[in-house]
Amino acid sequence: MDLWSVITTTGLQYIMTAHQEIESIKVEYLRSTRLLESILSMENLTVVDLSSYIYNLTLEDLNLTGKYPKKIQVLKLEYFRQFTDKGLNNLLEVCGANSLHTLSLSYCGDIAGEGLTVNLPNLRELRLSGLYNNGVKNILRICG
Numbered sequence: 840m841d842l843w844s845v846i847t848t849t850g851l852q853y854i855m856t857a858h859q860e861i862e863s864i865k866v867e868y869l870r871s872t873r874l875l876e877s878i879l880s881m882e883n884l885t886v887v888d889l890s891s892y893i894y895n896l897t898l899e900d901l902n903l904t905g906k907y908p909k910k911i912q913v914l915k916l917e918y919f920r921q922f923t924d925k926g927l928n929n930l931l932e933v934c935g936a937n938s939l940h941t942l943s944l945s946y947c948g949d950i951a952g953e954g955l956t957v958n959l960p961n962l963r964e965l966r967l968s969g970l971y972n973n974g975v976k977n978i979l980r981i982c983g
Contacts, residue, residue, distance in 0.1 A: 851874060851877050851878065852877055855877065855880070855881050859881075859882060859883065860883055861881060861883060861884065862883050862884060862885050862886065863884070863885065863886035863887075863888075864878060864881070864884060864886070864887055864888065865888035865889075866878060866888070866889055869889055875889070879933055879934070884910075884911060885910060885911060885912045885913065886911070886912065886913040887911055887913070887914050887915070887934070888913075888915040889914075889915060889916055889919075890915045890916060890917030890918055890943065890945075909933070909934065909935030909937075909938060910935050910938045911934035911935055911938060911939060912938055912939060912940050912941065913939075913940070913941040914930075914931075914934055914939060914941070914942050914943070915941075915942075915943040915966075916930075916942075916943060916944055916947060917943050917944070917945045917946055917947070917966075918945075918946045918947070919944075919947045919949075920947075920948060920949070921949055922947045922949055922950055923949055923950065923954075924950060924951060924952065924953060924954035924955050925954060927944075927947075927950060927955060927957075928954065928955060928956055928957055931957040931959070932957055936957045936958060936959050936960075937960060937961060938961065939959055939961065939962060940961050940962060940963045940964065941962075941963065941964040941965075942959065942962060942964070942965055942966070943965075943966035944965075944966065944967055944970065944978065945966050945967060945968040945969050945970070946968065946969035946970075947969075947970065948969075948970075950970065950978070952978040955978065965978070965979075
């Protein structure tokens with residue numbers, strides 16, 4: 840049985856308390872911004888894989904200021920169906936744009952890249968399969 844399809848925020852917080860050393864996490868079928876906020880509060884995370892059909896989350900309403908580590912090195916956000924530029928800005932700022940070296944936005948259909956303001960100076964790998972040409976061009980602009 841896949842625990843991530845049924846885990847609650849309380850369950851995740853228990854895991855985080857018991858296993859603070861976790862550095863990498865993959866969550867499928869994410870349906871709650873509260874659950875995402877809990878994931879991003881894990882102090883030792885360097886790899887966050889949220890790819891696999893994220894439902895109805897634009898990430899524009901995330902409450903992410905100040906309390907999250909800024910050392911994510913790998914961020915995979917494939918198949919976010921309603922993900923927006925504003926939501927991506929919010930998430931990149933929280934994850935630590937300076938530490939990020941791999942970013943995957945493949946098949947994130949609503950990202951146009953026009954409103955992106957975060958600079959990614961250390962990005963070494965960028966995956967953009969399934970994005971429209973203008974989105975790709977605008978995202979490349981923030982990569983330095």
